Amino acid sequence: xxxxxxxxxxxxxxxxxxxxxxxxxxxxxxxxxxxxxxxxxxxxxxxxxxxxxxxxxxxxxxxxxxxxxxxxxxxxxxxxxxxxxxxxxxxxxxxxxxxxxxxxxxxxxxxxxxxxxxxxxxxxxxxxxxxxxxxxxxxxxxxxxxxxxxxxxxxxxxxxxxxxxxxxxxxxxxxxxxxxxxxxxxxxxxxxxxxxxxxxxxxxxxxxxxxxxxxxxxxxxxxxxxxxxxxxxxxxxxxxxxxxxxxxxxxxxxxxxxxxxxxxxxxxxxxxxxxxxxxxxxxxxxxxxxxxxxxxxxxxxxxxxxxxxxxxxxxxxxxxxxxxxxxxxxxxxxxxxxxxxxxxxxxxxxxxxxxxxxxxxxxxxxxxxxxxxxxxxxxxxxxxxxxxx
Amino acid sequence: xxxxxxxxxxxxxxxxxxxxxxxxxxxxxxxxxxxxxxxxxxxxxxxxxxxxxxxxxxxxxxxxxxxxxxxxxxxxxxxxxxxxxxxxxxxxxxxxxxxxxxxxxxxxxxxxxxxxxxxxxxxxxxxxxxxxxxxxxxxxxxxxxxxxxxxxxxxxxxxxxxxxxxxxxxxxxxxxxxxxxxxxxxxxxxxxxxxxxxxxxxxxxxxxxxxxxxxxxxxxxxxxxxxxxxxxxxxxxxxxxxxxxxxxxxxxxxxxxxxxxxxxxxxxxxxxxxxxxxxxxxxxxxxxxxxxxxxxxxxxxxxxxxxxxxxxxxxxxxxxxxxxxxxxxxxxxxxxxxxx
Numbered sequence: 001x002x003x004x005x006x007x008x009x010x011x012x013x014x015x016x017x018x019x020x021x022x023x024x025x026x027x028x029x030x031x032x033x034x035x036x037x038x039x040x041x042x043x044x045x046x047x048x049x050x051x052x053x054x055x056x057x058x059x060x061x062x063x064x065x066x067x068x069x070x071x072x073x074x075x076x077x078x079x080x081x082x083x084x085x086x087x088x089x090x091x092x093x094x095x096x097x098x099x100x101x102x103x104x105x106x107x108x109x110x111x112x113x114x115x116x117x118x119x120x121x122x123x124x125x126x127x128x129x130x131x132x133x134x135x136x137x138x139x140x141x142x143x144x145x146x147x148x149x150x151x152x153x154x155x156x157x158x159x160x161x162x163x164x165x166x167x168x169x170x171x172x173x174x175x176x177x178x179x180x181x182x183x184x185x186x187x188x189x190x191x192x193x194x195x196x197x198x199x200x201x202x203x204x205x206x207x208x209x210x211x212x213x214x215x216x217x218x219x220x221x222x223x224x225x226x227x228x229x230x231x232x233x234x235x236x237x238x239x240x241x242x243x244x245x246x247x248x249x250x251x252x253x254x255x256x257x258x259x260x261x262x263x264x265x266x267x268x269x270x271x272x273x274x275x276x277x278x279x280x281x282x283x284x285x286x287x288x289x290x291x292x293x294x295x296x297x298x299x300x301x302x303x304x305x306x307x308x309x310x311x312x313x314x315x316x317x318x319x320x321x322x323x324x325x326x327x328x329x330x331x332x333x334x335x336x337x338x339x340x341x342x343x344x345x346x347x348x349x350x351x352x353x354x355x356x357x358x359x360x361x362x363x364x365x366x367x368x369x370x371x372x373x374x375x376x377x378x379x380x381x382x383x384x385x386x387x388x389x
Numbered sequence: 390x391x392x393x394x395x396x397x398x399x400x401x402x403x404x405x406x407x408x409x410x411x412x413x414x415x416x417x418x419x420x421x422x423x424x425x426x427x428x429x430x431x432x433x434x435x436x437x438x439x440x441x442x443x444x445x446x447x448x449x450x451x452x453x454x455x456x457x458x459x460x461x462x463x464x465x466x467x468x469x470x471x472x473x474x475x476x477x478x479x480x481x482x483x484x485x486x487x488x489x490x491x492x493x494x495x496x497x498x499x500x501x502x503x504x505x506x507x508x509x510x511x512x513x514x515x516x517x518x519x520x521x522x523x524x525x526x527x528x529x530x531x532x533x534x535x536x537x538x539x540x541x542x543x544x545x546x547x548x549x550x551x552x553x554x555x556x557x558x559x560x561x562x563x564x565x566x567x568x569x570x571x572x573x574x575x576x577x578x579x580x581x582x583x584x585x586x587x588x589x590x591x592x593x594x595x596x597x598x599x600x601x602x603x604x605x606x607x608x609x610x611x612x613x614x615x616x617x618x619x620x621x622x623x624x625x626x627x628x629x630x631x632x633x634x635x636x637x638x639x640x641x642x643x644x645x646x647x648x649x650x651x652x653x654x655x656x657x658x659x660x661x662x663x664x665x666x667x668x669x670x671x672x673x674x675x676x677x678x679x680x681x682x683x684x685x686x687x688x689x690x691x692x693x694x695x696x697x698x699x700x701x702x703x704x705x706x707x708x709x710x711x712x713x714x715x716x717x718x719x720x721x722x723x724x725x726x727x728x729x
Binding site: 036040080082105110117118171173 | 434
């Protein structure tokens with residue numbers, strides 16, 4: 001045998017072996033591609049979800065229906081075309097059973113057509129715009145939907161006897177959603193709303209705060225990306241608006257558990273609506289928070305973390321039902337799942353594949369030296385109102 | 390110019406014009422990847438597009454000395470033009486590509502007058518400003534661009550009615566490769582010419598360039614417009630091959646990344662962008678699959694090392710190695726391709 005022929009034969013044998021090996025592996029292993037922003041401005045989202053997903057696997061074992069489950073974690077840096085490319089590679093090269101993660105709306109929307117094309121179930125664990133689940137019949141969501149929070153909150157605020165509210169939202173998609181749904185429901189219940197929008201890039205709020213104060217509202221609703229929230233609250237307090245009788249309210253994004261302690265005392269008394277608080281009073285949540293802190297060296301889980309945890313739960317339960325099969329069967333198996341999550345009772349709507357969950361009204365308080373969102377009212381089993389026909 | 394000078398200049402250009410062995414190697418390797426690396430077409434497509442984008446920046450930075458922090462403005466305009474064209478008019482990719490090139494060239498031409506005013510720092514600010522303004526316009530025109538959610542529903546027809554874009558990214562890569570190669574040929578023709586030489590003169594000393602009669606402003610406007618068209622076509626390639634456009638095509642990090650890649654790959658010889666994109670994206674892909682959280686640390690470390698050693702010295706080491714293999718004496722300390 002010449003050297004060249006030897007190399008050729010060797011290569012062919014290796015290739016054949018790898019094919020056989022690959023085939024055997026595909027049968028015994030269920031691969032889940034987890035695509036998250038692990039670097040860049042949205043690192044916190046990625047960190048929370050990855051930690052929670054790993055925690056779920058550590059607690060529930062890495063085997064489902066007799067098959068080994070493996071997470072392939074990929075960093076998309078929060079850029080949509082990268083997310084899509086990674087999802088495509090995971091589907092084509094790694095032959096994953098499902099893809100999961102998706103930190104922001106455009107990232108999920110960019111990937112949605114792929115899920116349809118490849119018939120790969122796609123679990124959205126963070127992105128929150130209403131339309132996402134309508135973009136592919138293979139999408140299941142375990143995070144939250146913006147109208148689901150903002151709509152009922154508008155209704156609740158109106159019922160507290162408030163007549164006039166000013167909304168200040170960042171001028172981009174999610175901000176517009178919050179503004180629309182809060183305003184609609186608040187007005188429908190007899191309130192009066194003034195809408196203000198602040199540029200996403202410009203965090204100087206003083207002119208807007210002044211304009212808001214001039215309307216003399218009962219409350220001021222704020223929605224800004226989580227990091228910017230701190231600045232907003234500081235300026236709110238600096239201008240003495242907290243003492244003028246105007247209540248500051250918002251969706252829970254502003255008092256994210258992950259950053260609440262660094263915001264500091266300016267956040268005290270802030271009333272928000274959201275679906276998860278690390279202080280939620282239930283045995284499931286106590287166990288979750290404790291285990292999460294232990295696994296991450298003291299990090300407090302936030303709504304992103306719990307969505308990652310529940311996303312893994314949905315996948316595990318679905319895979320149990322399908323006996324490890326993916327594709328359409330897995331999506332169907334996840335439809336209608338209901339369980340008690342650390343956030344409280346939740347289920348996957350069989351019609352829309354979107355999440356149904358409680359929305360809690362909370363107030364920021366200092367408990368045991370730390371700031372927490374303390375839940376004091378519950379709006380049970382909220383469906384996404386934007387999909388209610 | 391007396392005949393002797395003319396002869397020297399002509400000989401210099403003719404020397405430059407001849408293809409170097411490494412250039413063949415580069416493009417043949419890129420072509421071979423179509424068959425040899427079938428599972429990497431998606432990342433290769435991204436590298437090729439980014440490389441083309443970086444090359445367009447090289448045209449203005451490496452040849453004309455215009456530093457830009459807003460080159461993504463043209464990339465983004467091209468991407469949005471191609472995406473919106475595909476949704477509203479027709480999904481034909483080549484038409485979309487051409488239109489995107491023209492749109493970006495138009496913007497490049499108009500904004501080039503801003504760039505003419507002021508020098509380095511002012512130019513950085515002006516280019517950055519143009520990109521920011523365009524980004525905000527794209528954010529606000531939700532009905533047209535989809536705003537923060539991104540542009541959806543882009544469907545691209547098969548190229549020439551025959552080659553459909555597949556999920557493996559094969560068509561996408563071949564398409565990007567061919568477009569990039571053709572544009573590269575044009576760029577190569579452009580910079581290895583009296584026009585290209587006059588640009589270098591302007592880069593090295595604008596005052597002297599105008600003293601010897603080079604129309605500095607006109608040359609800068611011309612190359613800035615061409616570079617903008619190139620960036621627009623790169624953006625269109627991305628929009629067409631991913632069938633999605635979002636605001637981050639225009640974001641500051643894209644302008645900064647491409648500048649970084651160009652610095653890694655080296656300016657002023659056209660290949661710098663491709664090499665930089667290959668190194669940056671390749672390393673990112675490999676390292677981030679080992680450590681999705683901390684890959685930026687390793688990239689940063691490699692960059693620091695790169696700067697400390699110096700690219701010229703590394704190129705020299707490679708060239709010396711090659712020369713030894715061939716049994717020739719070591720070359721003089723200069724870069725192997727190009728003359729910077």
